Amino acid sequence: MIVVELMGGLGNQLFQYAAGKSLAYKSKSELYVDARFLMNRNVESRKVTYRNYDLDIFKINPPLAAASASLRYGISASLVFRPVKRLFNRFINAGPLQYVAERRPYQYDVQFGDLTDNVYLSGYWQSTQYFQAIQQQLRAELQFAESIPAYASELAEEIKSNLSSVCVHVRRSDFINNRRHDVVPPVYYQEAEKLILARVNSPTFYVFSDDIEWCRTHIRFCAPTVFVGDEWAGNRAQLHLQLMTFCQHFIIPNSTFGWWAAWLSPGLNKIVVVPKKWAYVHQSFIGSDELIYPGWLTI
Structure with a gap:
């Protein structure tokens, strides 16, 4: 399975979905989305803009990741434990999934090309290179769920x-x-x-x-x-x-x-x-x- 963590508004969620979907196509696996942090309304932060799950404005319905996967790999709501949890996931990769955090924003990470199945993706993944290989499939999927009123x-x-x-x-x-x-x-x-x-x-x-x-x-x-x-x-x-x-x-x-x-x-x-x-x-x-x-x- 491929699990991608959702963060930010609709545009960010689309980049995360596209990267996860591309990896799922490559590994012939199923994509799951982790919306636990996204929907948490008790996030400790100096300034946070709460967002909703918005991928359902399209005719796509990716299954939600199990709570156990979210708790094991997802971002913590606590400012104290958030960096600790990220470091733990990155350097002690002992769980059933390979934890892969985006290393540099807005730039394609070459480690992505070597990934296969059973991966948890955490990041924004804002580069066209992450989903270049599935552009046609992605366009076919991203159809609006509702017609123009x-x-x-x-x-x-x-x-x-x-x-x-x-x-x-x-x-x-x-x-x-x-x-x-x-x-x-x-x-x-x-x-x-x-x-x-x-x-x-x-x-x-x-x-x-x-x-x-x-x-x-x-x-x-x-x-x-x-x-x-x-x-x-x-x-x-x-x-x-x-x-x-x-x-x-x-x-x-x-x-x-x-x-x-x-x-x-x-x-x-x-x-x-x-x-x-x-x-x-x-x-x-x-x-x-x-x-x-x-x-x-x-x-």
Whole structure:
């Protein structure tokens, strides 16, 4: 069996699922997900944003790992025991599963290629290389569980039929004053607009955000712009994500939510603009190199 630990929001969960699924395909095994830490509402932390299990917005239903596996290998809710447990799992690998922790974020770990069956994965696994081999299978699996509701059908058809539609994703909320991530400034979107205007005839920009009112004030484009408000988000932002995938082109921030919208879009000739600086780790910026495909543009 392959067990992958879930952490973070939907975008993070998708990267973790994709890495685990890739290893499960390779080892001809079944993938289990460990959501025990994700759903724990008593996590000791100086600052924590609680997340929910969100993979079920897609037509996938990976079985949950047994509580024994979660207790043995999963992250502890205690700040005191969390690092101790990680070190124990890493250096005293005596259980039924091989514990594999991500060694460096946002960069493919070569140890992953040597893994086979009976593995517990702990990390974010944010590199396209982890699931490059199963892209087609993954796209076939990641179909939205719910169809577009009637009240959003007109907007959905408008976006689908517009061959010059550009999804603009603006991530704020928990990224404000975040030590690892930072809010992409308005100048990024201005520079991204120039790249789009040079390549797309008569674009229409569709702005999606967790702070749409801020966007109405601070995001300005020279072309027609539609601000897609919270009423189109759905109870878990799944409708926002689905509408975003209908766009032809993308301007995304350093957000996995926006990244997956671009990746899930079926367009073959899509233009995707991505920030060069993705995260700030150990007092240095980590680039988005591991997350971009040929033809994607960086600023």
